[in-house]
Amino acid sequence: MNAAAVRLSGISKKFGALWANRDVSLDIQAGSIHAIVGENGAGKSTLTKIIYGLFSPTSGSISIRGKAVRLNSPREAITEGIGMVHQHFMLIPELTVTENIILGDERSPLFAALKKKEAVSNIQSIAESHGLTVDPNALVSELSVGEEQRVEILKLLYREAEILILDEPTAVLTPSETEQLFKTLRSLQEKGKTVILITHKLNEVLAVSDTVSVMRKGRIVATEPTASVTKSDLANLMVGRNVLLKIDNPPEKPGKDILNVSHVNLTDTKGRSRIDDLSFKVRAGEIYGIAGVEGNGQSELLDLLWGMVDPQCIINGSVTLDGVNLKGKNPAEIASSGVSHIPEDRLKHAVVPDFSIEENIVFGRHRENTFRRLGGFDAASVARYTKRMIDQYDVRCNLESNPPLGTLSGGNQQKIVLAREIDRPNLKLLILAQPTRGVDIGAIEMIHKKIIEARDKGIAILLVSAELEEIISLSSRIGCLYKGSIRREFSTEEIRKGRGSEQNFGKEIGMFIT
Amino acid sequence: MRNSFFKLAVPVLAVVAALLISALLIMATGRNPLMIYQKMFSMTFGSDYGTGQIVFRTTSLILTGLAVAIPFKVKLFNIGGEGQVLAGAVTAATVGIVLPSETPPLIAITLCSLSAMIAGGFVGLFAGWLKVRFGVNEVISTIMLNFIVQALAGYLLTWHLAVPSTVHTPEIIRSAQLPMFDSIIGIWQKSPANISTLFALAACLASWVMIFKTITGYEMRAVGLQPEAADYAGINANAHLMKAMAIGGAMAGLASTNLVLGYKHFYEAGLTSGIGFIGIAVALLAFAHPLWLVASALLFGFLEYGGLTVNAYVPKDIFMMVQAVTILMILVLTKAMRGS
Ligand SMILES: Nc1ncnc2c1ncn2[C@@H]1O[C@H](COP(=O)(O)OP(=O)(O)OP(=O)(O)O)[C@@H](O)[C@H]1O
Ligand SMILES: [Mg+2]
Numbered sequence: 100m101n102a103a104a105v106r107l108s109g110i111s112k113k114f115g116a117l118w119a120n121r122d123v124s125l126d127i128q129a130g131s132i133h134a135i136v137g138e139n140g141a142g143k144s145t146l147t148k149i150i151y152g153l154f155s156p157t158s159g160s161i162s163i164r165g166k167a168v169r170l171n172s173p174r175e176a177i178t179e180g181i182g183m184v185h186q187h188f189m190l191i192p193e194l195t196v197t198e199n200i201i202l203g204d205e206r207s208p209l210f211a212a213l214k215k216k217e218a219v220s221n222i223q224s225i226a227e228s229h230g231l232t233v234d235p236n237a238l239v240s241e242l243s244v245g246e247e248q249r250v251e252i253l254k255l256l257y258r259e260a261e262i263l264i265l266d267e268p269t270a271v272l273t274p275s276e277t278e279q280l281f282k283t284l285r286s287l288q289e290k291g292k293t294v295i296l297i298t299h300k301l302n303e304v305l306a307v308s309d310t311v312s313v314m315r316k317g318r319i320v321a322t323e324p325t326a327s328v329t330k331s332d333l334a335n336l337m338v339g340r341n342v343l344l345k346i347d348n349p350p351e352k353p354g355k356d357i358l359n360v361s362h363v364n365l366t367d368t369k370g371r372s373r374i375d376d377l378s379f380k381v382r383a384g385e386i387y388g389i390a391g392v393e394g395n396g397q398s399e400l401l402d403l404l405w406g407m408v409d410p411q412c413i414i415n416g417s418v419t420l421d422g423v424n425l426k427g428k429n430p431a432e433i434a435s436s437g438v439s440h441i442p443e444d445r446l447k448h449a450v451v452p453d454f455s456i457e458e459n460i461v462f463g464r465h466r467e468n469t470f471r472r473l474g475g476f477d478a479a480s481v482a483r484y485t486k487r488m489i490d491q492y493d494v495r496c497n498l499e500s501n502p503p504l505g506t507l508s509g510g511n512q513q514k515i516v517l518a519r520e521i522d523r524p525n526l527k528l529l530i531l532a533q534p535t536r537g538v539d540i541g542a543i544e545m546i547h548k549k550i551i552e553a554r555d556k557g558i559a560i561l562l563v564s565a566e567l568e569e570i571i572s573l574s575s576r577i578g579c580l581y582k583g584s585i586r587r588e589f590s591t592e593e594i595r596k597g598r599g600s601e602q603n604f605g606k607e608i609g610m611f612i613t
Numbered sequence: 614m615r616n617s618f619f620k621l622a623v624p625v626l627a628v629v630a631a632l633l634i635s636a637l638l639i640m641a642t643g644r645n646p647l648m649i650y651q652k653m654f655s656m657t658f659g660s661d662y663g664t665g666q667i668v669f670r671t672t673s674l675i676l677t678g679l680a681v682a683i684p685f686k687v688k689l690f691n692i693g694g695e696g697q698v699l700a701g702a703v704t705a706a707t708v709g710i711v712l713p714s715e716t717p718p719l720i721a722i723t724l725c726s727l728s729a730m731i732a733g734g735f736v737g738l739f740a741g742w743l744k745v746r747f748g749v750n751e752v753i754s755t756i757m758l759n760f761i762v763q764a765l766a767g768y769l770l771t772w773h774l775a776v777p778s779t780v781h782t783p784e785i786i787r788s789a790q791l792p793m794f795d796s797i798i799g800i801w802q803k804s805p806a807n808i809s810t811l812f813a814l815a816a817c818l819a820s821w822v823m824i825f826k827t828i829t830g831y832e833m834r835a836v837g838l839q840p841e842a843a844d845y846a847g848i849n850a851n852a853h854l855m856k857a858m859a860i861g862g863a864m865a866g867l868a869s870t871n872l873v874l875g876y877k878h879f880y881e882a883g884l885t886s887g888i889g890f891i892g893i894a895v896a897l898l899a900f901a902h903p904l905w906l907v908a909s910a911l912l913f914g915f916l917e918y919g920g921l922t923v924n925a926y927v928p929k930d931i932f933m934m935v936q937a938v939t940i941l942m943i944l945v946l947t948k949a950m951r952g953s
Contacts (some may be wrong), residue, residue, distance in 0.1 A: 362946040407844065427835030431847030442845055458831065465828055472828045 100163030104293040105150060106180075111317075112145055112158035115425030117497055119145040120156070120257075121317035125202035127310075127378070128264075129164070131282045132284055132294045134304040134325070137314030138337055138539045139510025141496035142296045146314070147264045150295070151183040151189045163262070182255030183264040186271075187446065188247045188511070192240035197222055199239055202256045222472070225256050229286045230279065243360050245276035245395065252283065258439050263287065264295045267420045267509070269303055270536050272394050273565060294460040299510070299539050301330045313337055333552050340540040346547045349555075351575045351591070354383035354560035357559035358528050359403075365583075368409055373399040375583035377416070381528070386550070386560040388574030391569060391612045396583035398443070401532055405440045406430045421527055434463065437527035439520040441534055449516045456496060457485045459504045460519055467524070488518040493545060510574055511549035515548055521553055547573060571598060579611035587611040616751060625689040627942035635935040640718065644667030649923050657915055663922065664705035665794065665804025669876065671907075671914035672806075673698075675813040676868035677711030677892025679820055680737070680861040682901035684751070687837045687850075688823055689744070693755025694865045696762035700858045701729035701866030703766045704895040705873045706880035707774065708824070709785025709809045726812070726870045734865020735858045736762060743853040751858070759889075760882035770882060781881030785914050787802055807875030809867075823860075833857060865889060887946050894940045913938075 103126035112120040119142045127133045135143050152170030163179050169174045169520055192198050201218045219235045231249045255263055269277045284294050304311050306598045312322040313336040321336050334342040358381040365374035374396045382389040402408045406429045418425045441449040450459050461470050470481050492514045498505050535543045554560055564570050578585040597604030636646035657663040677694045684691040706724045712721055736758055744750040774782045791807040794800050824830035835843040835852045843850055872884050895913050899905035920932030
């Protein structure tokens with residue numbers, strides 16, 4: 100029998116008192132696409148980081164293609180042909196694609212002239228053979244997220260990686276980019292490469308993988324050929340109970356207009372029009388979903404509503420909250436007038452990874468009187484509140500050891516942000532950008548319930564999401580954002596009808612956003 | 614757990630390594646390092662006077678260390694301690710001279726110290742303002758401000774303040790002079806240790822409270838750790854940058870009271886030279902933590918005075934090298950441990 104590409108034997112990893120991985124034994128067959136699924140905090144990222152040499156296991160051993168190895172750093176992993184695409188890309192925006200790819204692997208002695216021409220053609224041929232379309236001479240700062248990811252993959256292929264690890268690669272991709280990524284993965288597989296794929300989207304697992312392993316609480320609880328499992332099998336294995344793949348969404352009772360965006364134009368610093376005569380209203384007690392492909396004005400709209408637009412941009416039109424102007428106000432003022440905001444990029448914009456969980460739970464809400472005493476925090480009140488939020492949002496963490504937020508698993512960090520923003524007192528408007536990005540399906544169910552609960556309390560909710568499914572199942576009305584304006588708005592009745600045949604409805608929406 | 618272990622291990626390793634290197638240097642001068650260390654100890658912590666000298670030096674270094682440590686929390690590197698302490702010294706001396714001699718001590722001391730803090734704070738604030746208004750790198754602006762303050766202080770001393778044909782000002786009024794520990798509780802006799810040590814300790818404690826226990830400090834740390842997230846959370850980063858620089862400068866300004874109000878009772882050319890720079894090292898060794906600063910300042914105070922005590926046997930420059938080697942070791946070790 101030919102040796103597995105990666106063989107893990109009895110791998111355990113302990114962080115303090117917590118076993119992130121416990122006695123994991125797993126064979127990953129060469130030339131296969133092997134998916135790993137599991138709840139937030141199950142230990143998926145930890146396991147792959149061990150394979151990539153970022154963490155050393157507390158016990159257990161690894162062999163690569165039949166050879167026992169001890170990997171002490173990513174550098175050593177790379178020499179064994181293992182590469183990893185991180186969720187947060189590590190590219191230098193000021194350099195070109197080629198420069199980024201050859202960085203650290205110039206294949207020439209120090210001080211010898213860089214053989215850039217050669218590198219460019221080399222990269223081009225790798226790119227073409229795997230459908231990784233990207234201009235080798237473009238500056239990374241000009242690339243879209245999907246393109247950046249392709250550069251990361253190219254970087255690995257350029258270093259002749261045989262085993263590729265991708266940790267939640269599709270979280271930041273548009274559906275068509277996801278399709279393209281999967282084509283690339285299949286083409287890599289044809290060339291005999293091995294792919295380890297972590298994802299929370301079970302449809303993707305079914306669509307692309309050969310084998311799937313389910314992790315729970317640090318252990319592998321099942322490894323099956325993908326062809327032999329269904330979505331609900333996987334969901335059950337992951338969370339150990341039946342998950343509602345469809346949530347219960349009772350009819351809404353919308354009230355008065357809360358957010359009123361009227362004839363807004365936004366021109367960026369380079370003179371390009373980003374928002375073009377955009378108008379829509381969000382009423383109290385309804386969820387207004389914005390469907391659209393990234394880059395059609397979503398980021399600019401979100402920045403505008405949160406007072407984060409570059410002051411050099413030109414903005415026309417009006418934005419009001421409950422009749423009061425929002426334009427030109429700063430985030431602190433906007434927040435205090437009853438607005439909450441979950442930004443797209445959680446790690447960069449919504450948390451301080453080095454702060455504790457408690458410090459993050461009050462981050463941005465630290466001016467609220469309940470948390471304050473004299474010039475500082477009311478420690479007892481913050482602690483009580485944190486405990487409550489952690490219970491309510493099912494955040495998996497060891498609160499007693501007071502860990503920095505950065506050591507929580509990705510999905511659990513997201514839950515902290517959600518808890519903090521949805522639970523803001525006197526909330527009138529809740530702005531959610533990709534609220535369930537990176538959280539497991541059990542948690543999605545819980546979060547969707549919380550969002551509907553907030554809606555039923557009379558909060559106006561603006562939902563921006565790349566997940567059409569999410570938009571369709573939650574929204575009271577849907578606006579299709581295309582090139583900076585709403586191209587088509589679906590009414591509550593249309594959506595209710597559409598939910599009956601979600602596939603077709605999704606396609607219909609799709610027509611208005613591309 | 615791993616983290617806090619490294620945090621302790623780095624300075625300890627650095628100090629040990631520096632001591633070993635200095636032992637080699639001492640041997641190179643043909644002396645027995647053990648003999649030198651033993652002499653050094655008996656003349657510093659081994660003696661009442663020596664301890665007082667160390668306390669005196671430590672006091673200034675705690676405050677110039679804070680001048681670096683506080684801006685460090687918002688990721689600003691204040692190299693301007695030198696100029697800030699000088700601005701404080703000239704101001705404290707001037708106020709101490711012009712006050713009527715019947716001013717009660719409490720008022721005289723408060724006025725002198727406060728004006729020193731304001732002067733130092735203003736120099737720091739100016740660098741902070743240049744940063745937020747024009748984006749001027751604070752390392753460059755504080756270095757430039759050091760030169761400017763130096764020139765200004767030189768001019769003021771020579772043309773306006775100095776006692777004719779000397780390089781020092783007249784004495785400050787009696788009531789502005791800080792009591793010695795010697796005269797109040799009879800310890801550290803004849804040494805220059807004065808009650809400004811209490812100011813320094815209070816300043817450390819206050820800084821610790823400010824940074825870790827107040828909302829202001831919380832916001833400052835957020836600005837330092839994740840500036841973009843701080844923006845989204847509605848935190849006014851610019852205000853915090855300026856505040857941190859102003860407070861840092863004020864701490865350096867306060868350091869001058871130890872020298873002017875406590876020790877010399879006048880300002881003379883070069884009185885504050887060097888302590889601003891050593892403050893950088895003190896802060897680095899303490900990872901910019903206001904409480905660790907006390908231990909770090911104590912080490913540097915010891916090396917500085919200890920070097921003097923054995924000057925007869927080995928050049929005191931060796932101990933300046935030890936200070937510098939310690940800092941280099943810290944930088945190297947932190948990098949090495951992060952990298953692994
Ligand atoms: N550096 C660290 N220090 C301490 N604990 C950690 C560290 N990294 C991970 N953990 C803990 O290990 C457990 C597993 O985390 P991991 O990131 O592997 O989860 P995951 O399966 O990738 O989850 P998610 O789907 O949310 O990304 C979590 O409880 C997490 O808090
Ligand atoms: Mg993860």
